[in-house]
Amino acid sequence: MSHGVKRARESADVVAARREKERSKLNAYLELTDDVLARKRASAFTQESFDLTTKLLGLNPELYSIWNYRRLILLNGLFPNLSPEGIFTLLQSELNFTTGALKVHPKVYWIWNHRRWCLANVPPGPDGAPVEKSWKRQMWTRELFIDERMLEADARNFHAWNYRRNILASDPGLRTLQDELTYTKKKIEASFSNFSAWHQRSKVYTALWEEGSSAEDVRKVKDTEFEFVQQALYTDPGDQSAWLYHRWLIGNGEDLPVLKREIAAIEELLSVEPDSKWCLETLVHYKRLLTSRSHMDETELAALKKETNVMLEKLQGIDPKRRIRYQELGM
Amino acid sequence: MDALLIDKHVKYIQSLGENTDDLMYHLTAHLRLNAIYWGLTALFIMGHPEALVKEDVIAFVMSCWDDDEGAFGAHPGHDAHVLPTLSSIQILVMYDEVERADKERLVSYLAARQNPSGSFSGDRWGETDTRFSYITLQALELLGRLDAIDKEKAVAHIRRCKNYDGGFGATEGAESHSGQVFVCTAALTILDRLDEIDQPNLAWWLAERQLPNGGLNGRPEKLEDVCYSFWVLSALSILHKLKWIDSDALIRFILSAQDPDGGGIADRPGDMVDVFHTVFGLCGLSLLGHPDVREINPIYCLPAEIAKKRGLHMNYQVLGKDEA
Ligand SMILES: [Zn+2]
Numbered sequence: 001m002s003h004g005v006k007r008a009r010e011s012a013d014v015v016a017a018r019r020e021k022e023r024s025k026l027n028a029y030l031e032l033t034d035d036v037l038a039r040k041r042a043s044a045f046t047q048e049s050f051d052l053t054t055k056l057l058g059l060n061p062e063l064y065s066i067w068n069y070r071r072l073i074l075l076n077g078l079f080p081n082l083s084p085e086g087i088f089t090l091l092q093s094e095l096n097f098t099t100g101a102l103k104v105h106p107k108v109y110w111i112w113n114h115r116r117w118c119l120a121n122v123p124p125g126p127d128g129a130p131v132e133k134s135w136k137r138q139m140w141t142r143e144l145f146i147d148e149r150m151l152e153a154d155a156r157n158f159h160a161w162n163y164r165r166n167i168l169a170s171d172p173g174l175r176t177l178q179d180e181l182t183y184t185k186k187k188i189e190a191s192f193s194n195f196s197a198w199h200q201r202s203k204v205y206t207a208l209w210e211e212g213s214s215a216e217d218v219r220k221v222k223d224t225e226f227e228f229v230q231q232a233l234y235t236d237p238g239d240q241s242a243w244l245y246h247r248w249l250i251g252n253g254e255d256l257p258v259l260k261r262e263i264a265a266i267e268e269l270l271s272v273e274p275d276s277k278w279c280l281e282t283l284v285h286y287k288r289l290l291t292s293r294s295h296m297d298e299t300e301l302a303a304l305k306k307e308t309n310v311m312l313e314k315l316q317g318i319d320p321k322r323r324i325r326y327q328e329l330g331m
Numbered sequence: 332m333d334a335l336l337i338d339k340h341v342k343y344i345q346s347l348g349e350n351t352d353d354l355m356y357h358l359t360a361h362l363r364l365n366a367i368y369w370g371l372t373a374l375f376i377m378g379h380p381e382a383l384v385k386e387d388v389i390a391f392v393m394s395c396w397d398d399d400e401g402a403f404g405a406h407p408g409h410d411a412h413v414l415p416t417l418s419s420i421q422i423l424v425m426y427d428e429v430e431r432a433d434k435e436r437l438v439s440y441l442a443a444r445q446n447p448s449g450s451f452s453g454d455r456w457g458e459t460d461t462r463f464s465y466i467t468l469q470a471l472e473l474l475g476r477l478d479a480i481d482k483e484k485a486v487a488h489i490r491r492c493k494n495y496d497g498g499f500g501a502t503e504g505a506e507s508h509s510g511q512v513f514v515c516t517a518a519l520t521i522l523d524r525l526d527e528i529d530q531p532n533l534a535w536w537l538a539e540r541q542l543p544n545g546g547l548n549g550r551p552e553k554l555e556d557v558c559y560s561f562w563v564l565s566a567l568s569i570l571h572k573l574k575w576i577d578s579d580a581l582i583r584f585i586l587s588a589q590d591p592d593g594g595g596i597a598d599r600p601g602d603m604v605d606v607f608h609t610v611f612g613l614c615g616l617s618l619l620g621h622p623d624v625r626e627i628n629p630i631y632c633l634p635a636e637i638a639k640k641r642g643l644h645m646n647y648q649v650l651g652k653d654e655a
Pocket residue numbers: 003556557558559598608
């Protein structure tokens with residue numbers, strides 16, 4: 001699977017020259033692979049074998065079977081001779097090794113998996129230490145730091161976001177949900193089109209509200225969120241990230257006054273941006289919610305249907321790729 | 332470029348096994364079984380299944396058997412995992428040789444991947460992902476043993492991975508992604524539980540993956556890529572909403588990513604081709620009713636005639652076929 005690699009036309013001569021140059025590298029790689037696989041078959045759980053897996057995974061971190069073998073060596077060959085403190089130190093160096101690999105290959109699943117495994121195997125300790133001083137807390141704190149560096153390099157890397165949720169779930173004392181709201185806000189303010197951060201924000205609020213919030217509290221929070229998302233909508237009305245978040249806040253339109261208020265706010269934006277696809281698309285959706293939420297008589301319903309049909313017709317013109325969908329919605 | 336270069340793509344796939352003195356060939360050993368499945372599927376839907384030697388392919392598949400665990404690894408000597416295991420079963424099914432595999436051991440390996448929560452792991456090391464739910468379910472259906480797992484729990488786990496935008500993520504809490512949308516939609520089809528899907532919302536989200544140049548992306552505000560032609564289209568096909576995107580524009584985009592000299596299809600025009608983007612570009616063209624490509628069944632990503640013969644799920648849409 002290759003992504004974003006430019007095609008170069010190589011003549012037969014060039015290919016032959018490249019292969020000649022690569023030959024010694026290729027032979028060394030094949031020899032090393034055969035050696036490590038033979039050791040794996042023989043269940044050789046020695047330090048020497050461990051070091052060879054380091055070398056091989058450095059050349060190719062996609063070799064999931066070699067990561068598996070490495071863990072077997074740790075469990076069966078190295079850990080049994082170590083004190084808990086020694087295991088902790090070894091796992092730290094293991095994490096350093098995978099940090100280097102992640103910098104070069106931020107999207108290789110097996111490297112992220114290996115980190116998760118390391119964290120799950122940190123022994124309890126040091127003896128008698130409170131939670132804040134425990135080895136596990138130290139490790140998770142560092143993981144969060146590294147994860148944030150990964151998200152600085154690529155703010156949409158879903159591996160890093162998934163790992164982040166894994167960290168926060170594994171050590172709930174590490175960060176409060178409020179801290180996570182601050183973090184997502186920072187990421188969103190750096191780029192309104194970072195849907196991964198908007199998504200995370202919706203999940204954090206959901207968790208917060210599940211812990212127990214009054215309807216009044218939820219409403220207040222949502223009001224400030226509506227203001228926040230408005231900034232993004234006004235900055236670039238063509239960016240779908242903020243519109244999706246807006247839809248999450250509206251939900252099924254349970255809060256009728258809020259639904260009406262937001263419809264008015266989008267109509268205002270539409271008056272400034274009359275050809276905004278997302279304004280029109282969202283208004284059609286919200287007005288349809290309105291019909292299911294409020295008791296309208298026949299004339300009101302007919303008027304609303306006429307209004308949304310005018311918008312759907314306009315959408316067919318400004319967004320022709322999805323013309324048939326707008327046609328179907330108008331039927 | 333408006334022609335589909337079938338002959339070049341067939342030659343390109345045939346040539347893949349000949350690069351054994353290329354370092355890159357060996358660095359992708361972990362994908363070898365997947366790559367053979369991708370190449371063979373592409374050849375089937377291009378009408379040239381004979382372009383690879385059947386006995387050689389089957390011999391290679393059988394050489395990847397991990398006898399300690401009772402499933403297939405990606406390459407001889409590599410560990411069992413559900414990814415290469417599904418590819419192996421699919422290859423054997425395409426050749427009508429599934430009896431060659433040790434079905435009993437495969438079923439017990441696959442069933443053991445289900446966790447108490449209903450999620451599935453990729454192997455004994457425990458990584459969970461909705462991809463593995465789909466892979467295990469498809470493999471078990473192909474073996475005729477869907478009864479070996481707890482279907483209700485499998486559905487419940489996928490339900491927990493659903494987001495408010497109608498899409499699905501890799502795990503609970505994860506962002507919607509078209510690849511995960513494909514696996515979850517297809518898995519729910521296999522389980523006869525499409526009622527779990529918020530269909531208008533999901534079809535809308537999928538339609539919004541199309542960008543001005545006709546290509547599809549995998550998530551909001553990301554770049555287009557040929558492989559999403561399959562992840563997005565397969566789900567739209569299962570929902571019978573293929574018309575919600577501009578198919579002509581997408582066909583032009585896929586065709587423009589072909590390598591007119593060496594054959595094969597790339598992620599984007601001008602990039603290096605690979606067999607992964609070649610098969611998924613062709614599958615996209617198939618669902619859009621391209622006359623030179625045979626029908627793919629998007630639920631399994633297997634040739635439709637084979638799926639039909641085995642009595643698999645067939646409820647999906649193909650443009651230009653039985654359509655008013
Ligand atoms: Zn791709």
